[in-house]
Amino acid sequence: MSAPVTGSAISADDLELLARLRRGDEAAFTQLVERLHGPMLRLAMVHVGNRAVAEEVVQDAWVGVLAQLGRFEGRSSLRTWVLRIVANRARTRAVRERRTLPFSSLDGLDEPGRPAVEPERFLPAGHRWAGHWASPPRSWGDVPEERLLSAETRAEVERAVELLAPAQRAVITLRDVEGMTAAETCELLGLTEGNQRVLLHRARSRVRRALERYLDETEVGR
Amino acid sequence: MTDPTTDDLECREVVEVVTDYLEGAMAPGDRLRFDDHLALCEDCQAYLEQMRTVIRVAGRPVADAVPPETMAGLLRAFRDWRR
Numbered sequence: 450m451s452a453p454v455t456g457s458a459i460s461a462d463d464l465e466l467l468a469r470l471r472r473g474d475e476a477a478f479t480q481l482v483e484r485l486h487g488p489m490l491r492l493a494m495v496h497v498g499n500r501a502v503a504e505e506v507v508q509d510a511w512v513g514v515l516a517q518l519g520r521f522e523g524r525s526s527l528r529t530w531v532l533r534i535v536a537n538r539a540r541t542r543a544v545r546e547r548r549t550l551p552f553s554s555l556d557g558l559d560e561p562g563r564p565a566v567e568p569e570r571f572l573p574a575g576h577r578w579a580g581h582w583a584s585p586p587r588s589w590g591d592v593p594e595e596r597l598l599s600a601e602t603r604a605e606v607e608r609a610v611e612l613l614a615p616a617q618r619a620v621i622t623l624r625d626v627e628g629m630t631a632a633e634t635c636e637l638l639g640l641t642e643g644n645q646r647v648l649l650h651r652a653r654s655r656v657r658r659a660l661e662r663y664l665d666e667t668e669v670g671r
Numbered sequence: 672m673t674d675p676t677t678d679d680l681e682c683r684e685v686v687e688v689v690t691d692y693l694e695g696a697m698a699p700g701d702r703l704r705f706d707d708h709l710a711l712c713e714d715c716q717a718y719l720e721q722m723r724t725v726i727r728v729a730g731r732p733v734a735d736a737v738p739p740e741t742m743a744g745l746l747r748a749f750r751d752w753r754r
Binding site for chain 2: 473475478479482483484486487490508511512515516518564565566568571579580581582585586587588589590597598602603606610621625626627628631642646649650653654656657660661
């Protein structure tokens with residue numbers, strides 16, 4: 450699945466919702482809040498790193514959304530526009546709190562990262578098949594779907610995401626948890642496409658290792 | 672099976688470029704080498720599938736419930752704005 454590079458323009462559904470919002474339709478507003486409040490909160494969290502502050506940022510962002518609703522020109526999706534307001538306010542707030550943006554250091558992106566997979570899982574130099582799997586991953590095709598999508602497995606993945614370095618956590622949260630595009634993620638976190646991809650790679654590789662460990666441990670005796 | 676040639680991708684390299692592959696960020700030549708390797712390597716096929724599973728399991732399945740008091744506060748702000 451390749452991520453689109455350009456931001457999505459406003460859809461017909463968004464245009465209709467926007468028209469209803471401007472008319473003061475409360476059901477439309479409730480719908481918007483239900484759709485965006487969670488993503489807004491998680492975006493604020495990756496910037497400010499504190500739940501209470503993130504909630505204030507989101508509250509403040511909603512005020513901003515209402516204030517600017519009349520001027521929104523629909524050059525992006527409604528969601529992107531709202532999240533941009535959140536990101537701006539969260540950044541300002543993080544600076545005011547003298548808190549370094551969690552990913553401003555880019556987590557040592559200039560340093561060589563740790564390998565995605567433990568080196569000892571590959572055949573060593575000198576071997577005829579050097580660099581090929583010595584201890585290959587097993588197929589998860591036989592893991593029942595209800596087990597993969599169980600609360601326990603999800604909790605394990607969430608734990609692994611929590612343990613990531615902040616910039617990696619921010620990127621995987623927006624990309625894979627929220628399902629945002631690469632372009633949206635770059636904009637909302639102020640990252641270049643290349644850096645976004647490196648962080649996503651490190652994050653996913655770490656989470657895969659955690660999930661593999663978890664599935665292997667709990668499959669014993671199956 | 673024949674011996675690997677120097678042009679072949681090693682599994683060790685595959686796991687480092689798998690995100691570039693999934694993101695569609697590979698140069699056409701590199702993508703061909705990746706696909707060539709994948710076609711012959713069941714272990715790397717399994718690895719790629721694991722990465723896809725990670726993405727799927729990480730995704731939020733349902734919309735979050737907004738706390739009623741938060742919703743009530745926002746609706747008040749909306750009514751004020753409407754006036």
